[in-house]
Amino acid sequence: MSSRSEIASAHRVVVKIGSSSLTGPDGHLDLTALRALVDVLAARRAGGGQVVLVTSGAIAAGIGPLGLASRPRDLATAQATASVGQGMLVARYTEAFAGHGLRVGQVLLTAEDTVRRGHYRNAQRSLERLLDLGVVPIVNENDAVATDEIRFGDNDRLAALVSHLVRADAMVLLTDVDGLYDGPPSRPGTRRIAEVRSAADIEGVEVTGRGSAVGTGGMLTKLESVSIATGTGIPVVLTKAQNAAAALAGDAVGTWFAATGRRTTRRRLWLAHAARTRGRLVLDDGAVTAVQGGRASLLPAGVTAVEGEFDAGDPVELVTADGRVVARGLVAFESRDIPDLLGRSTGELRAELGEGYDREVVHRDDLVLVRKRAR
Incomplete structure (x- = not known):
């Protein structure tokens, strides 16, 4: 029977971290949180594993330097903020990983790169080559040119598509809550759901689509991401960023979702979840x-x-x-x-x-x- 040990033994893991986990209350990039995550991922690499990091945070990282009070609502300002923030974000990741002797490669994607099959194949080849070269791919949505027509939902859906693109053995979603609850976590009496082996295990669970003040993805987008990944044979752990090391070690943190489907071809995944x-x-x-x-x-x-x-x-x-x-x-x-x-x-x-x-x-x-x- 499948278990959390699949996460610990996974050779290739996609780790996604949301904006709220990388940003302080002042809107600036939280360097302590970023470096803590890099330490965990570098340890995984040192143990012989491969890691693809799907990171949000470009817009959030640009809020403080531009003197904005909150996340911009109009598209042009959001794109400009992402342009400023993306450079900061990757520079900090580059510096942090270099401290462990690791190189990073930036991969910026838009929804168009997944809805067009030629672009989708190009993204897959690029990611595979980076991994072959021993590079840690850092993937983000290209917010500087993205439109409102199709969004990835704070990179949750993107993480699932990337997991399948690179044939990941597991996916870890890091957010600002420590797992899936059977109701709003703030409501007294709600409990964390430790394991989900099928859709029946969360039948009737109350979730909302709203994310944090600096992010765009709520629990609903995370469950959609989980559904894509588990439906194509990839187990998932959903937990808070502070639990990253424990999650990758297979410890009983967050919510573990068992793979419910079988591996499928990249073309079929593209057709099912990415094609327009x-x-x-x-x-x-x-x-x-x-x-x-x-x-x-x-x-x-x-x-x-x-x-x-x-x-x-x-x-x-x-x-x-x-x-x-x-x-x-x-x-x-x-x-x-x-x-x-x-x-x-x-x-x-x-x-x-x-x-x-x-x-x-x-x-x-x-x-x-x-x-x-x-x-």
Whole structure:
């Protein structure tokens, strides 16, 4: 049976730390906290392990130097603050890791780098090469150019995607609370949940989406991150930053989440969690049942409508008649060609339109089911 010992024995670990854990009450970067984290990660490296650090804190680090009273709300000021803060953040990490004889490499990503498959592959190759060279990759969202359209949620979701990109053996989420509670931690009588082996273990747990004053991710984004990681075979520990060493040692701190799924290909993870879909295919009830069975391709006969404009090879959503998303897939036809195929069998299409039109709309190898997100 899986246990916390998986964290202690993991060779490659992704560690994510949030803004609130790196920033003091005055808005400045907390160098003591940063150096304490680096000491822990350097010890892991000295023991033969590999570490990828996903760090927030660029905007928070820029608040103090720019004399701002709080985290900026408008996009332009947030981008400017991140530009100032990112340089400070990486300089401090570089200095701290150098004290242990370790080099770091900065990797700044935007959501666009994950929604476009070519960018996604490039990020994966870059991270793998840094690890091969003995470098500690320091990953952050590129807040200086990011837009409000798609955000990673204080890097929680980004950490899960990076964990899969580098084939991590475990992920540790460091935040300002010491684990997942069965209600608001400030409420008397609530208790920390030590282990989660399945979604049933946290059924009915009350969480909110609100994060700290300097961060953008709350417990909801963390549970979504956990769901992505555990669903693809990666165990997770969620705890406060002060427990980093204990968490990596497999001690009973925070909340440990068992891996619930199996490893999948990077392409399937990209399609399930990172790809930006270009349109929708509406399925009849029979096609929904077949697709959810996990072994069937989507044939033209099961499609009742097409929404949006897309090219062959683009990601699309597969939805029920009432709009519920059941899967994502790479479509084999352009959107303009599909209306002529709707509801028709492959035999009819071959006879009338010729070979090439009798293929699957979405092949089963290019299709992933959409799991319900944590709430």
